Amino acid sequence: MAVTAPTIRIPDNTEVIVILDFGSQYAQLIARRVREAGAFSVLVAPSAPIETLAQFRPKGIILSGGPASVNEVGAPRCDERLFEMGVPVLGICYGMQLGCQMLGADVRSAGKREFGRANLNILPVEERGLLVDLPASTTVWMSHGDQVEALPQEFEAIATTPTCPIAAVRHLKHKFYGIQFHPEVTHTPHGIDILRNFIFEICQCKGTWRMSEFLESECRRIREEVGAKRVICGLSGGVDSSVLAAMLIRAIGEQLTCVFVDNGLLRKAERQLVESTFRDHFQADLRVVDASEEFLVDLRGVLDPQEKRRRIGHRFIEVFKQTAAEIGDFEFLAQGTLYPDVIESGHSHAGTAANIKLHHNVGGLPEQLGFKLIEPLRDLFKDEVRKLGAVLGLPDQIIWRHPFPGPGLAVRIVGEVTKARLDLLRDCDEILLEEIVANNLYRSTSQVFAVLLPIQSVGVMGDGRTYESVVAIRAVETQDFMTADWARIPFNVLATISSRIINEIRGVNRVVYDISSKPPATIEWE
Ligand code: XMP
Numbered sequence: 314m315a316v317t318a319p320t321i322r323i324p325d326n327t328e329v330i331v332i333l334d335f336g337s338q339y340a341q342l343i344a345r346r347v348r349e350a351g352a353f354s355v356l357v358a359p360s361a362p363i364e365t366l367a368q369f370r371p372k373g374i375i376l377s378g379g380p381a382s383v384n385e386v387g388a389p390r391c392d393e394r395l396f397e398m399g400v401p402v403l404g405i406c407y408g409m410q411l412g413c414q415m416l417g418a419d420v421r422s423a424g425k426r427e428f429g430r431a432n433l434n435i436l437p438v439e440e441r442g443l444l445v446d447l448p449a450s451t452t453v454w455m456s457h458g459d460q461v462e463a464l465p466q467e468f469e470a471i472a473t474t475p476t477c478p479i480a481a482v483r484h485l486k487h488k489f490y491g492i493q494f495h496p497e498v499t500h501t502p503h504g505i506d507i508l509r510n511f512i513f514e515i516c517q518c519k520g521t522w523r524m525s526e527f528l529e530s531e532c533r534r535i536r537e538e539v540g541a542k543r544v545i546c547g548l549s550g551g552v553d554s555s556v557l558a559a560m561l562i563r564a565i566g567e568q569l570t571c572v573f574v575d576n577g578l579l580r581k582a583e584r585q586l587v588e589s590t591f592r593d594h595f596q597a598d599l600r601v602v603d604a605s606e607e608f609l610v611d612l613r614g615v616l617d618p619q620e621k622r623r624r625i626g627h628r629f630i631e632v633f634k635q636t637a638a639e640i641g642d643f644e645f646l647a648q649g650t651l652y653p654d655v656i657e658s659g660h661s662h663a664g665t666a667a668n669i670k671l672h673h674n675v676g677g678l679p680e681q682l683g684f685k686l687i688e689p690l691r692d693l694f695k696d697e698v699r700k701l702g703a704v705l706g707l708p709d710q711i712i713w714r715h716p717f718p719g720p721g722l723a724v725r726i727v728g729e730v731t732k733a734r735l736d737l738l739r740d741c742d743e744i745l746l747e748e749i750v751a752n753n754l755y756r757s758t759s760q761v762f763a764v765l766l767p768i769q770s771v772g773v774m775g776d777g778r779t780y781e782s783v784v785a786i787r788a789v790e791t792q793d794f795m796t797a798d799w800a801r802i803p804f805n806v807l808a809t810i811s812s813r814i815i816n817e818i819r820g821v822n823r824v825v826y827d828i829s830s831k832p833p834a835t836i837e838w839e
Contacts, residue, residue, distance in 0.1 A: 327526060328352045328518040331371040333359045335379030335389050335407050341652050342497045343377055343405070345694055346505060351520030352512050353527070356692070359389045363398055373401045373516035376408025378495065382459050383410045383420050390415075401488035401515045403443070409482070409491030410459050416484060419463040423477070426458045430500060431474040433481070438471050442483060443490045443510050453480075453494035453501045460493060488515065524700045531689045532564035539565055542644035544687065545637050547678065548573045548599070550587040552714055553649030556698050557690060559705040561647055562595050569647075570598045570640060574632050576625065577605025577735065578721030581743045590711060600640060604632045612723060612730040618839035621730070625720045634682060646684035650691045651698060715760045716794070724839040728767030738765045740818050741784050748810045749788075749802075758800045761788040763814075764827075764838045772822030781822040784814060788827075789836055797831040 330347045334340040334356045347354035355369060359376075366374065374395065381388040390411065395402065404412035410420045433453045435444050453474070461479040464470060472481035472492075482491045490511065496504030512518045546561060548554050548571040561569045571591060575584050584601065591597040611624040637643055680686070690698055702712040722738055723730045741763040749761050764785040772779040786807070791797035811824040827834075 326521070327530075328372045328516075328520075328522060329369045330354045330373045330375060330512065330516065330518075331366055331369050332356050332375045332377055333361070333391055333408070335359050335377050335381070335411075337378035337380075337405075337407070339495060339497050340377040341692070341694070343375060343508075344692070345697065346497050346508050347375075347512065348522065348524075348527075348697070350505070350509050350512050351522050352516075352518045353522040359391045361392070363392045363394050366392075366395075367398065371400050372518050373403065373511060374398075375511075376402065376404040376412055378406030378408060378456070381407065382422070383407065383414050384422075384459070396487045396489060399488070401511070402490070403511045403515075404489065404491040405497070406457055406493060406495060407459075409493055410457075410461060412489050412491050413461045413464070413468070413482060416468070416487065416489065417465040418461050418468060418482075420459050421462045423458060423460045425476075427455045427476055429455065431455045431476065431480075431494065433472050433474050433494065435472045435481075436470060438469060440483070441471065442515055443492070443507060444471055444481065445510055445514060447503050447506060451503050453496075453504070454498050455494050457493060461491070490515065524697070525704050528560065528563070528701060528704055531560065535561065535564040535687060535689060538687065539568060539645060542568065543641060544569050544645040544647050545641075545643040545684070546571050546647040547633060548587060548591065549717075549719070550583055550711070550714075551649075551717060552695070552702065552712060553651060553690060553698060555587075555590070555707055555711045556702040556705065557647055557649040558591060558597065559595060559702065559707055560689060561687075562597055563705065567598065570600060570643070572633060572636050573599060573601045574629060574636075575601060575603045575605055576608040576629065576721060577603075577732075578608060578625070578723045578730070580717070580722070580746075581739045583717075586710065590708060594708075600636065602632055602636050604628070607632070609730070609732060614729060616728055618724055621723045621839070622720050625723060629719070630678060630682075633678060637682075644685060645687050646678060646682065647687045647689075648678065650688045652692055652694055654691075713756060715755075715758070715762075718837060724837050725762060726765045727838055734765055737782070737818065737820055738763060738784075741765070741814050741821065744813045744817060745786060745810055748806060748813065752803070752806045754788075754800075754802065754806065757790070758788050758802075759791045759794070759797065760836060761786075761800070763787075770823045774822065779822045781820050783823045783825060784821050785825050785827050785838070786810060787836070787838070789831070791831070791836075794836065795831075797836055799828045799830060802826075 330352050332344055332354055340356055344354040344356055414420045430452050434450050460477050467485045468482050470479045470482055474480045477493055480493045496507040546558050548558050558571050573587055591599045608628055611628050615621050699712050718724055722735055726734050726738055745763050749755050766783045766785055768783055769780050770783050788800035788802050789797040790800050807826055814821055814824050
């Protein structure tokens, strides 16, 4: 969805950097780096006229990268009058090529596409501005097919790489700077310094923006949008929906009703944690619906994981719909959609980001339910959501929670889901997490859980033979959950987990540790 007018009311003293999103996978990462530096950032469709951009009162403008070629017919462009605004502009990759072309430079296909690390040499020019205080030679991350071939007189090249002679430029009259590489990715070690130079040296920002300001301006926006109407929100107890609910309570208080569906597939004490946090601490209007019987009946005899997911998703929507109809007249539905969910389904602000994967979140309710959607977290990354949670006063236990899949323990019980198998798995899982927390491993791991396997193995206990269940332990480390490595949990901790589970849980006589990475395995077993 393209933003053609400001969706956020910018308070008078907020320093804003506007980012024109030409469809780069990294556009939001630029936005986040800017906010980390202490200036607020907004992503805007590249076609926005300068009158729209001016409404943000930007201290600077960044032109993002993008998949197109500036010489292609129909390639996205920006308002021709951009450089007349008198606001500093930084072009990154496609943004550099576009800015340079608009100001008279020659941009051509590089002959060979260039991906990966390159060595940037900063030229001994008089005014280093953007590259001030950087070492004379540094590594940068390149990803481009076109490059600037020739510059008119008003330009000066300020850095070069062995394959890209014009790797960074500045315009001598307009406040335009261009870099062919990506400063926003961690593979460019001094990338943050370059962005900070742009924000502080060139745009003269002071770095006063904080997450608390985002919270306040979003709350104001929600209040305006909602008016006196009522909002319903599905609360799962995960980080995203919890932060969302806490934010809405701050914004509209009693106009919000939270619905927590107990599907009987939860971990131990999960429901109690949500109840105590939201009812006791936040005084939320929280409705807990115990639908565990219905879910269990739906799952009877089902072995196929996709069929389990389908039935659980279907039932969840039914229960939610019915509950909403019973408790009142709601105009809005609030959802905890984050930016990665948006970009992964190919809906960047420019509408051109490549589609990476389809999201499979059972908590995502279909639009046909007839509510208007409120998604105040859709511009944020997970770590920003956590920061917001801290500003809102959510307990660490919720802010730092490992993700838990919508279909819950049903996809951690290989084979049929029954009440007895759920209870057994819940007990094993509780011991596992107790040990992970006690050994200070919760924050260094991304997801840790137990899986109940559909096999029995022979054991010996006391003097007798046993023939009981096998439980697998899965612990992974990952940044984005798209790839993951198995966590190197110390052997002594694994030993304690194994002996506690086998000794304390009746019906389990063997514990195994999963040492598969993703890919080729997935994080969940089903
Ligand atoms: P996989 O198993 O695909 O998991 O490597 C990646 C991340 O997604 C979670 N996951 C799900 N979350 N509904 C969800 O809401 C699902 O159907 C689902 N399947 C996997 C998984 O726990 C991990 O965090």
